[in-house]
Amino acid sequence: MRSASDSSVSLAVDIGSVRLRNPILVASGTFGYGSEFADLVDLNRLGGIVVKGLSLHVEVGNNPPRIAETSSGMLNSIGLQNVGVEAFLTEKLPSLRRQGVCVVANIWGRSVEEYVGVAERLDGAEGLAALELNISCPNIKQGGINFGKDPELTERVTAAVKAASSLPLWVKLSPNVTEISELAVAAEAGGADALSVINTLRGMTVDVTSRLPTLASTFGGLSGPAIFPVALYMVHEVRRVTSLPVLGIGGIDSLDRVLQFLIVGANAVQVGTANFYDPTLSARLIDELAEWCGDEGLDDVNELVGTLGVR
Amino acid sequence: MRSASDSSVSLAVDIGSVRLRNPILVASGTFGYGSEFADLVDLNRLGGIVVKGLSLHVEVGNNPPRIAETSSGMLNSIGLQNVGVEAFLTEKLPSLRRQGVCVVANIWGRSVEEYVGVAERLDGAEGLAALELNISCPNIKQGGINFGKDPELTERVTAAVKAASSLPLWVKLSPNVTEISELAVAAEAGGADALSVINTLRGMTVDVTSRLPTLASTFGGLSGPAIFPVALYMVHEVRRVTSLPVLGIGGIDSLDRVLQFLIVGANAVQVGTANFYDPTLSARLIDELAEWCGDEGLDDVNELVGTLGVR
Amino acid sequence: MLPPPGAGAILPSMPIHDLPLVLRQLRHVSSQQFVLELEGPEIAAECSPGQFVMTTVGGDGDPLLRRPMAIYRVLRDENGDATGFSMLVEVVGRGTAMLQQRQPGDVLNVLGPLGTSFRIPEPGTPAAEHLLVMGGVGSAPFPLLAEDLLRQGHSVRAFVGARTADLLLCVDDFKELGVPVEVSTDDGTRGHHGFVTGILEPYLMGREEGPAVLYACGPLPMMHAVHAVATAAGLPLQVSFEAPMACGLGACLSCVIKLRDGDGWSYRRVCQEGPVFDSREVVWE
């Protein structure tokens, strides 16, 4: 058996023009701005860190309680609390850049203009590898309809951000739709360079004693191992309709699930909720992936991508 | 503490014109035709048994493997194997009727005509309380588009079946849609007497060793505790737009989750996957519900329905 | 001699119990195989060889589904009354690994007895030779079957295969029962070097004429090979199948295999119409 550090296995993957050290990234909102995990994980080894969603201004976020545990999952309604794009650029990014960490900025807004504003502000920023567009947000200019639920809105916001920034643009799709493939096509039409699949599933729970929603904001996003089969299916659906690079996200808790994502056609993956209960998982997955590829006789992890057989 | 059999708590609920002994039913496809559980559960005590989906003719079903275990859930692709409506009427229904079991026939078809065919055949049947329409099926006459994903098709098939049968009609909604409320409205417009919410979420898993889908048919339906928060959210959504009776389905594994469904507005619930790994749960839930209502000082379980508070 | 194929268990069907059973003992028989002894007479007193149970593995809802396990031995007190039963388990994945972590005193929820049993001749039927052919953990149901056959005066012989010597199962059980055993290992570490059919076939060739019945349980290719041998020899064969199961009760339709049906085939449930089938009924493919 080859050792985990076997350098003869190439783990580098290309997400469009962005070359990543390896296909193991950490998902937005689940790894803070990276520094929170610095004692535990060598940030520089990760394929990339997608930071907590940034908006034009500081966001206070939703009232607590903001999380609820569910069977193999959790609901969150953080409400996109974040330090705002300015503080990110001055307080968070510089030290990550110095360490050579691959940083992807997840961004969001309440209108196309807000999205464009954040993207413009980040455009010149040194040390950013890409933008990831969180489109699972209500558009307050259009009756609160969610950008990510409507192909036309998805295309529009993608195109606007693409025009506003020279950074590679990843669009993160919402699973709460009838046909995710339509949204994938729309994002591609808007100029997306890659697709991140998936964001959280909408859900809720109730505290029976008080007969109130467990979350202060009633609804939340379901994440964690529970959603893995849905996420894998959606990556499969997206892969059917586009040749854009895909980042598989949802319920990763083990190498086996990383491999499943790659086999159905994801080019890289993002570890989310598992960072909370197993904070060193992302780093271990890199070693395990190298070892597995070695054991399987693969020289390059890309050989695995999209190799799903047909029964 | 009152005893479980405390008869001073009324558990009876009305689903339109159908009076059920209590709000605990068992979901289609998870309880066979009832007889499979007869050693373990007094069928006659259940609020009702929704039998495995019936079609006009015998269905052989999908190739195995047909199930895969996931985190707090399972995928199934049984492929709607069933004995066909004739055998059901002659071999299954008579003994259930003799025992006084409340039986609901879940039905499906590959075209509106097939749905109507089954409904007509069941119309006169003695001992049937209602029909439940499984609309999570592809319409082979319209390019395989799923009846349950399209409001227009949902309304059409509901109206056609309603016209073909005098039995109360429950329409079972698919969660794999952008706005389940639109489907609820469509089913109501088609003449539904009640809504069953939800069917399974679409998902898949892969066997990494063979690089093949775990299920022979690639995709399957995700059920079990993992999907509970999604199901509860969807019942909440449906309750917002209709005053039809709602049967809450998805991930019930405990009294707490039954209560959550009732609190958000379900009038009754169906226990599904839990019947597999905890086959006496449904019966225990009836006792636990009576006891809980007693402890809470409720005389009638209906007092609990739709009592969700606002934070 | 056999009831019509597919006729199901010959015993009147016994009620199914779902019981919390206390683990009395966990005994390792190899690094990957162990015996679990469970207390409780209900299932033990009513089961027949070849039947199985669905058991939780220890977690509280994790893993979600119970695991199907053959009933291995019936445990009896000094009066011969059934007090419990055991399972013989091989670690193959997460659930069986969790089962291996159980401690005496732990409680498992056990549903059973389930499925059809091996069909053995009616009492009084002239004695015949019964050949039990097994591979790996497929050995589990056979000591119980041997006991029943011996009690009726039949002669019994066991052919036990495994990947390697360490994993050979039930050899001691058969020895204690006085059943002659021949063994084979895929790697030649004990007995015949090769598959179990490599010891079965020569035996069938060499044996004197007379009624004989074959029983097999093990990996699918092995059972298929035994079917070919049985067919060539013109002997009846009962095979015990495995399939992924969610309910074990016949309700979920997850556990189907193809059985001959008229000119064609239909899917039948391993948990209900099986796990024991007449090999001639199975569509081997």
Added chain:
Amino acid sequence: MLPPPGAGAILPSMPIHDLPLVLRQLRHVSSQQFVLELEGPEIAAECSPGQFVMTTVGGDGDPLLRRPMAIYRVLRDENGDATGFSMLVEVVGRGTAMLQQRQPGDVLNVLGPLGTSFRIPEPGTPAAEHLLVMGGVGSAPFPLLAEDLLRQGHSVRAFVGARTADLLLCVDDFKELGVPVEVSTDDGTRGHHGFVTGILEPYLMGREEGPAVLYACGPLPMMHAVHAVATAAGLPLQVSFEAPMACGLGACLSCVIKLRDGDGWSYRRVCQEGPVFDSREVVWE
């Protein structure tokens, strides 16, 4: 005397470890409360009173999230070197019930030390009176705090409340340390009949002038009441908060409470800016 409010731990922040720790002992202190002793010097040697850990409760991914638990006592060998630490746990739900089922030898994955500690006076600061006010399992961090304060020559006094006598915690710890203890129970089964403020207030009234510092941990209403008492008496108060936590590391933003911020407020993380806060910084509502 205190560092500026909200300034965080006074100690240089120690690296966070994530370690599999062996359970040495589980000791029941009441039917619903128990002490877990864990082996391993890393976290124990570097933690300060008031800090906490995030621990798995035993299942393998079930329940999903770790549970936050205060560090109760540091375990030391005969040389006084830290060899491990303990947690004092009350069963309130599924996770804590699972924790209660653990056996010596079991392994828990533990992340820590986390969060801010109680801010105690710099060594050399003139001795003052330190009043520890606690309710229920909120007592857990106080024996360790008392040890540190005593070591620096301060005088320490404990006010311990609980619902009922059986659930009074840490009274023996304080007695061993020579810390005077007054107790109250909601039901009057021991000590003062009523809330813990019912013993704190008279004490404050009766005491001689001189510097005093209050520390509180317990149910929110109790801490709120102590805050009112402290404010009225013009004494500083440090409160240790609880909040639902997913990560304990400051990454998920789930654990926020409202802290004063300029003229308004902002949400701050209990796991990072807390769990110990200056009570004047908290928006009590």
